[in-house]
Every structure is written in C-alpha cells, then in structure tokens.
Amino acid sequence: MKKWLNYLPTLFIITIVISLIAYSSTGNSVRMNYTEFQKLPAGTDFQDSQMTISSTVINVEGTYKNGDKTVNYSVLVPNTDENMAWLQERLTSDGGQITVEDPSTNGMWLSLLGQLIPFLLVGVFFYYMFTKMGGAGGSNKAFEFSKSKARVESNVKTRFKDVAGCEEEKEEVKEIIEYLRSPKKFTDMGAHIPKGVLMVGPPGTGKTLLAKAVAGEANVPFYSISGSDFVEMFVGTGASRVRDMFKTASKSAPCILFIDEIDAVGRQRGAGMGGGNDEREQTLNQLLVEMDGMEDNNGIVVIAATNRPDVLDPALQRSGRFDRKITVNLPDVKGRREILAVHARNKNLAPDVTLENLAKRTPGFSGADLANVLNEGAILAVRNKETAITMNDLDEAIDRVMMGPAKKSKKYTEKDKWLVSYHEAGHAVIGLKVEDADMVQKVTIIPRGEAGGYNLMTPREEKYFHKRSEFIAQITGLLGGRTAEELVFGEISAGAVNDIERLTEIAKNMVRVYGMSSLGPIQYADPQGNVFLGRDYTQGANYSAGVAEEIDKEVRDIVNSCHKECKRILTENRALLDLIAHNLFEHETLTNEEITNLMKYGQLTDPNAPITVEVVETKKEVVEQPPVPKTMDQKDINKALDELTKR
Known part of the structure; x- marks a missing residue:
C-alpha cells in the first residue's frame, strides 16, 4: 500500500x-x-x-x-x-x-x-500529504521508536579463510560454530554453550570480521547492531529496542546477534562525576535481563565487541551472560604475513614485492592498517601510471599510513635543513651503536604530517615482555636527535617535543608501574586510572607527597643517565654522525642498507657487490670490483667525510 x-x-x-x-x-x-x-x-x-x-x-x-x-x-x-x-x-x-x-x-x-x-x-x-508531514499518520511513527535497528544478513559470505592472523581466536569460537550447526550433540551431553562472547582488542584487529566469519561458517543469520543504536532522546526507547531485538532474533534461531561497540551502552552503572545516565542504565538493565532470562541452548549466541573492556559493567561480564572473553591482539609477523596475503588477492604486485619483508617492516600494524597499506600502494601505482604495485609504492604507503603524505613543496632554509639532518642522524647513530635499541629502517628529512623529519625504527625482534635495558635503550634512542643538536650546534630546538613526550612516559611507567627503580617492586599508579574522570585525574592519590618527590627524582635520574650515555656515544662516533647527516642533507632519504653501508664503507653502496653493466643489446657483463676491508676505522671515515664535503 x-x-x-x-x-x-x-x-x-x-x-x-x-x-x-x-x-x-x-x-x-x-x-x-x-x-x-x-x-x-x-x-x-x-x-x-x-x-x-x-x-x-x-x-x-x-x-x-x-x-x-x-x-x-x-x-x-x-x-x-x-x-x-x-x-x-x-x-x-x-x-x-x-x-x-x-x-x-x-x-x-x-x-x-x-x-x-x-x-x-x-x-x-x-x-497522503498529511501523513508525510506527520499529521494523522504521524502518531503511528511513535511506535517505530521501540523497534530494533538490528540489520540482518541471511547469507553471510565471510569465512575463516578471509580472517587471517588470529588462529587462536578462531579455535575459541569453533565450539560455537559446531553448536549452531548441530545443537543436539551438546544438549545430549548436557553441555551449555556460552550465551555471550565478548571480543576485546585494539581497533582494526578484526573483531567484527571474526564475528561475521562465525555466522558464515555456521551458515546462520547474522544480526548486527551498534551500541549507540539503542539509546534515543525518548525515555524507555533503549529498553524496548533490546526486547524487540531478542524477540526478532528468537524467530530466526539459531542465529548470531552481534553488538558492536557495546561500551556505548554497557558502561558501569552509577559511575562518573555527575552520576549515571538513567536512560542508558535502563537499556543496560534490560540487556542484562534478556541475556539472563534466555533459555538454555535456545539458539541465540550474542557476540559483542569493544576496545574498552575496562569501562564495562561487572554484571555484564559475569558467568551466564558473556561467559567467554576473547582477546584479539595485534598480529605478529606471521599473522601480518597472512593478513597481507588475504588483502593482496586482487592486487597486481610487482616481482620485487615480498610480503615477508613487508610484514617485517610493519610491526604494530593492525589488520585494518595493513589493508590500508596495500590500498594506498595501489593508489600510488595508479597515480604513477605503473602496471604493477612496486616495493617503492608500498614503502611510501607505509610512511603515509604512519605519518601522512610527504610535504615535498615545503622548503627548509639551509640552516633548518642542517638542523633536521643532524637531528635524524642522531637517532640513526644510536640505533646502530646501542645493542637493545630499535633498528633503523629508514631516515628522511622530508616533512610528513606535523613532523619535520621521520625516522622509521623497528624492534630487532618482536617480544611480549621487555627488559629494563630495552626501556633504557628506547629512551636513549629517543634522546639521540636532541643530543645531536646540542652537540653540533650548541643549542636545542623544539623539534624533539614528541621524543620527549614518549621518553617521559616510558620513564614514568618504569618507576610507577613496572617497579624498575630503586623504589622497589611497588606500583604507585593505576595503569588504567579512573576511566570516567580521565586517566590521569586521580593518579597519585594513593601515595604520599614524599613518595611523589622520590618518583620525580627517579624519573629524572633515568632520563639524565640516558642523556649522558647518548652524549657519550655521539661524541665517540662524531665522524659517523657527520657522515650520515651530510648524506641526509644531500639525498634527503636514506634506507637501512645505505646507512649500514655508510657505517661499514663510508659510502652509500657496497663496494664488494658485483656491478652489472649493460654492453651490447641484452647481453650483460659482470665486473668484479677489488675487495676492500669490511670495516673502516676512524681515519677512513674522516677521509670519506672530507671527500663528501669537497663535493
């Protein structure tokens, strides 16, 4: 009608x-x-x-x-x-x-x-016109507010093969798939499948994708709704929508009911400076009642996702509601390799692209970040009118995802360019000379985002636990740029503001959270804080003013000792610092291989590598260069630096 x-x-x-x-x-x-x-x-x-x-x-x-x-x-x-x-x-x-x-x-x-x-x-x-303007038929629309906004997909195409980098998480949900396929096996055994599964983890790690894959593997309807879709300005709307959502889902059982960003409605009740939100708390109460009142094995499995599990109400996570908690972490190098393979299915990659190397260059990237890297690489290949995505496109894509596009039109004055060159060279020297410091992958003085220069440093190997020496090395590496400015120019700039922010946070955590100071293994700060008042609003209230003074002294001592060590390393390797800075000034971007060659041979290329020279048409001749020493002493580095300066 x-x-x-x-x-x-x-x-x-x-x-x-x-x-x-x-x-x-x-x-x-x-x-x-x-x-x-x-x-x-x-x-x-x-x-x-x-x-x-x-x-x-x-x-x-x-x-x-x-x-x-x-x-x-x-x-x-x-x-x-x-x-x-x-x-x-x-x-x-x-x-x-x-x-x-x-x-x-x-x-x-x-x-x-x-x-x-x-x-x-x-x-x-x-x-007709009257009803469109909300007249006679407008009163009927009032009842639509109580209807659930859950969207349903009856034929989900996503499968486990589309979800990579989370093998352990897949194992945790296989019982749910088996139950949705054949629930009689569980009821005959007297088993009760979890009513709810809570997926937690950083943004972009694939929580929603994994939930859809569960529905796809089980071949059941997939109801999806966001936590913000429950609460409206009308009183009682959220609770009625929860009731309608479960009522609608029960008609399609067995099915998956997915609630994304559940923290929008599932926050702890009665918390905050101004008290709780009555409408949101009523919605949460109704959700708790529906999950607790659901009959055993009635075919509805609720899957919720959030990246803020610390704010959820304890009643939401108790047994009988969200029985199972699955943490979807950032992928390791093997997981990143698998994720890249999934997203590279429809990409035309050049022969020089190896997903293994690309996975090693992207530590800390989520699945969404990796998909964005490949997509940005494809866009750059089209922009450059190439027939395939090259490794240069993907290198640039990594930089764009992390720091933003390069601002090549922004020109430095000569003095500022030297300052940025020595600043980035300072980071590179510390990365080369300190054993536990992060490895330098790329150094550039081309501005990106809000940064005047960019130093891509990755861990030598991915670890789940970090030692005190590794934190000290990180602080020393972050001080490399500022110390280089101080050593070469006799003054410092504001370019190290982000470095100072990061190293201060590391030093504070070493003292207050990890117990890596003379104050002993005592935690003086809640690593989560009060999430309703701001994470740092109430920190420090659980120790005395005397202890606060000792904490400040310990933090200052850690940073000062790292600064002293950083200055010693840069002073002893001043020639290498100058060599890297001069090459950065001239070429603007240096790769890991080029920096290593500068340290070993005093030049950007390896003189021992065979040089291929084209002679006649397609024929090639390989000319072997005379061998040179594998390492250079200080005298050789100074000589190479003098030759570079004369040019």
Whole structure:
C-alpha cells in the first residue's frame, strides 16, 4: 500500500491533465435551457439526435447546422405529451433521425462513481500529504521508536579463510560454530554453550570480521547492531529496542546477534562525576535481563565487541551472560604475513614485492592498517601510471599510513635543513651503536604530517615482555636527535617535543608501574586510572607527597643517565654522525642498507657487490670490483667525510 501511495501525486497530476484534455475536446458543445431551445429558428437543420426519457424530463443530445458550422447541443425538456410530439416533429422535419434510449441502461451507479472519482482522488492526495508531514499518520511513527535497528544478513559470505592472523581466536569460537550447526550433540551431553562472547582488542584487529566469519561458517543469520543504536532522546526507547531485538532474533534461531561497540551502552552503572545516565542504565538493565532470562541452548549466541573492556559493567561480564572473553591482539609477523596475503588477492604486485619483508617492516600494524597499506600502494601505482604495485609504492604507503603524505613543496632554509639532518642522524647513530635499541629502517628529512623529519625504527625482534635495558635503550634512542643538536650546534630546538613526550612516559611507567627503580617492586599508579574522570585525574592519590618527590627524582635520574650515555656515544662516533647527516642533507632519504653501508664503507653502496653493466643489446657483463676491508676505522671515515664535503 505504501508503495502505491508514493505514486499518488503522479496519478493525481495525470488525472487532472486527462480531465483538461477531455474538457477541451468538448469545447464546441452547447448546453441549452428549454427556453433557448424553443427560440431556435424554424429552419434550423437538426441532424441525428438521441433522447433519454425519464419520468420528469427528456434529455436531448444531438447536432444541428448553423450555416457552415456544426454545433453539438444538449437540452433538458419537461416530459409532457405535447413536448414529446413537438420534439418528434421538430427534430425530424429535415430528415433527421431520433434514437430513444432507456435511462436504466445508462449505468446510474457508474455515472455516480464517475462524478465521485475526482473527489476521492483529491481526498486521498491530501491524506497522503498529511501523513508525510506527520499529521494523522504521524502518531503511528511513535511506535517505530521501540523497534530494533538490528540489520540482518541471511547469507553471510565471510569465512575463516578471509580472517587471517588470529588462529587462536578462531579455535575459541569453533565450539560455537559446531553448536549452531548441530545443537543436539551438546544438549545430549548436557553441555551449555556460552550465551555471550565478548571480543576485546585494539581497533582494526578484526573483531567484527571474526564475528561475521562465525555466522558464515555456521551458515546462520547474522544480526548486527551498534551500541549507540539503542539509546534515543525518548525515555524507555533503549529498553524496548533490546526486547524487540531478542524477540526478532528468537524467530530466526539459531542465529548470531552481534553488538558492536557495546561500551556505548554497557558502561558501569552509577559511575562518573555527575552520576549515571538513567536512560542508558535502563537499556543496560534490560540487556542484562534478556541475556539472563534466555533459555538454555535456545539458539541465540550474542557476540559483542569493544576496545574498552575496562569501562564495562561487572554484571555484564559475569558467568551466564558473556561467559567467554576473547582477546584479539595485534598480529605478529606471521599473522601480518597472512593478513597481507588475504588483502593482496586482487592486487597486481610487482616481482620485487615480498610480503615477508613487508610484514617485517610493519610491526604494530593492525589488520585494518595493513589493508590500508596495500590500498594506498595501489593508489600510488595508479597515480604513477605503473602496471604493477612496486616495493617503492608500498614503502611510501607505509610512511603515509604512519605519518601522512610527504610535504615535498615545503622548503627548509639551509640552516633548518642542517638542523633536521643532524637531528635524524642522531637517532640513526644510536640505533646502530646501542645493542637493545630499535633498528633503523629508514631516515628522511622530508616533512610528513606535523613532523619535520621521520625516522622509521623497528624492534630487532618482536617480544611480549621487555627488559629494563630495552626501556633504557628506547629512551636513549629517543634522546639521540636532541643530543645531536646540542652537540653540533650548541643549542636545542623544539623539534624533539614528541621524543620527549614518549621518553617521559616510558620513564614514568618504569618507576610507577613496572617497579624498575630503586623504589622497589611497588606500583604507585593505576595503569588504567579512573576511566570516567580521565586517566590521569586521580593518579597519585594513593601515595604520599614524599613518595611523589622520590618518583620525580627517579624519573629524572633515568632520563639524565640516558642523556649522558647518548652524549657519550655521539661524541665517540662524531665522524659517523657527520657522515650520515651530510648524506641526509644531500639525498634527503636514506634506507637501512645505505646507512649500514655508510657505517661499514663510508659510502652509500657496497663496494664488494658485483656491478652489472649493460654492453651490447641484452647481453650483460659482470665486473668484479677489488675487495676492500669490511670495516673502516676512524681515519677512513674522516677521509670519506672530507671527500663528501669537497663535493
């Protein structure tokens, strides 16, 4: 019915147009009264006429000649014997014929309906417009607020092969798939499948994708809704939507009910500076009741996802509701390799692209980040009019995802360029000379985002636990840029603000969280804080002012000792610092291989590597260079630096 109402304005306009055309087509017809008909001249030439005789009047329709013009006429004549005789004589005087019709055959009801149709169309049109403006039918829409906004997919195409990098997480949900496929096996054994599964983890790790894969593998309907879809401005809307959602899902059981970002509605009740939100808490209460009131093994499995499990209400995570908690972490190098393989299925990669190397260059990347890297690489390949995605495109894509696009149009002054070159070279030297420091992959002085330069450093190997020496090495590496400025120019700039922020956080955590100081293995700060007041709002309230002073002293001692060590390393390797800085000033970007060659040979290329020279057409000749020492002493580095300066 609603579909046809949408076409009502068009039908109304068409009816009006047809009526106007019909009216214009009868424009030559003359409607006379009885007196006018009597006054027509005696010699009027009447042609064929039709008479419809009723009990009181005679309806006469026909044509007559008025000179060369034919006129259509109609007239009502009183029904008397005299008028009947007069009409027969008058209309047949010039050979005209009279046709008498029975009034019962005219379809009185059809005629009446024809007169009513225009009024009915006008009435329906105004009713349609009234309901659109929220009038008479607007009251019905009030009931739609209580309806669930959950979207359903009956035929989910996602499978486990589309989800990579989380093998352990897949194992945790296999029982749910088996239960949805054949629940009788579990009921016969007396087993109760978890009613709810809570997936937690950083953004972009594939929690939603994994939930869809569960529905796809089990071949059951997949209901999905966001936590923010429950709460509206109307009181009681969220609770009624929860009831309707479970009622609708029960009709399609077995099925998966997925609630994304459940922290929007599942926050701890009664928390915060201003108290709780009554409407949100009512919605949460109804959700708790529905999950607790669900019958065992009724076929509905609730899967929820969040990246803030610390704010959830404890009642939501108790047994009987969200029984199983699955942590979806950032992928390791093996997982990143598998994720890249999934997203590279439809990508045209060049032969020089190896997903293994790409996975090693992207530690800390989530599945969404890796998909974005490949997509950005494909966009860059199209922009450069290439036939395949090269490794250079993917290197640039990694930089764009981490720091933003390069601002090549931004030009440094010569003094600022030297400052940035030495700053980034300082980070690179510490990365080369400190054993536990992160490995330098790429150094550039081309501005990206808000950074004047960019130093890509990755861990030498991925670890789950970090030692104190590794934290010390990280702080020393972060101080490399600022210390290089101090050593070379005798002053410091504001370019190290992000480095200082990061190293301060590491030093504070070493003292207050990890117990890596002389204060002992005591935690002086809640690593989560009060999430409703701000993470740092209430930190420090659980220790005295004297302890706070000791914490500040320990943090300062750690940073000062790292600064002293950083200055010692850069002073001892001043020639290498100058060499890297000069090459950065000249070439603007250096790779890991080029930096290593500068440290070993004093130049960007390896002199021991065979050089391929093209001679005739496609033939190639390999010329072996004379061997040189594998390492260079300080004298050789100074010599190479002098030659570079002369150029």
